[in-house]
Amino acid sequence: MSLPHAILTALLEKPSSGLDLTRRFDRSIGYFWSATHQQIYRELGRLEAEGHIRALPAAQPARGQKKAYEVLPAGRAELARWTAAPQDPKPHRDALLLRLRAAAVVGTAGLEADLRRHRELHRRQLAEYEEIEKRDFPPGDDSAQARLQHLVLRAGIELETFWIQWLTEALEDLPVVEDTP
Amino acid sequence: MSLPHAILTALLEKPSSGLDLTRRFDRSIGYFWSATHQQIYRELGRLEAEGHIRALPAAQPARGQKKAYEVLPAGRAELARWTAAPQDPKPHRDALLLRLRAAAVVGTAGLEADLRRHRELHRRQLAEYEEIEKRDFPPGDDSAQARLQHLVLRAGIELETFWIQWLTEALEDLPVVEDTP
DNA sequence: AGGTTTTTTGCAACTAGTTGCATAAACCGT
């Protein structure tokens, strides 16, 4: 039950239309909470119905029918409540690890190529994160907000680094398990 | 679409009843692909209907009686196909990182305690993994199967280690962001 | 023997996320 809270956070950072939100979910926010535009529009409707957000009166004669939303006090209160409330970590699911385990039984045929591909994807993601870090968190900016946001980004960077390294090790000593048909 | 493959893998490692599977999903397999017993029974039914597994003839089934399943050749083939097929990584979602980002906007009140709690949970998980490593992967066992399984376990160990460290850093320099009501 | 509790199996309803497609307006080249 976190998509509404992701949206509230995004809207507090900057009031936006559905499409703007979609774009922001494709970059920064979506790195740890992804969402499609369909999900976003559905959720915007709910949040508005609940009185957590409202459509901004169209200030400028913007292109199209862009409808921007802003967070109402009730929405901010709900977000604060949710942020402070304890939450258990969700059980994780990792298809790649599962496939390795399956490969131990049915053979490693075809795996290596996909491991390489995944490593490449992680490398790209890492490069993107590092780009953002360089751009948005220059040394010396130590406002509380920036520190928190940087902390989150660093988690992303270190996780990608971990996966690249782990995949490299895996590829180095990937044993050949014969298919057993 | 991976639960059936997780179950096939588990059943190939060792034919089991629904309850046995449930237990094994609570420990080893569930560490990277969790499932409830309801999910497992539902999926067992599907897999049987598709001819991927069958109930072992040993004990004839009635309600409340253990029914063990084994994988049929079609099931093994499907698992091999799935293992070798390229798959894109799923977008990840991490509520804790999202909460940090929200906290940058609505304040860090109440967060610290939960960060500590999460760190404790990760420490316990790490201890469990290390226990398993000591028990199941003594140095010197270098069969191909063991190497693959160890690789997967090491990913778990290193991820838990990462989170403990990251949470420690986060707690050390968690800035105080005042609530902004 | 009779009742309670635990084990094992499973259905049904709900929630969250994904996929496919629809609509309308704006903008763009000819």
Added chain:
DNA sequence: ACGGTTTATGCAACTAGTTGCAAAAAACCT
């Protein structure tokens, strides 16, 4: 002005996972 593309919004159906509950056999106690 016309037709094609892009922008912006959204509905509906589907898939996967979660939660709540319960029936049937077995085990456990008086």
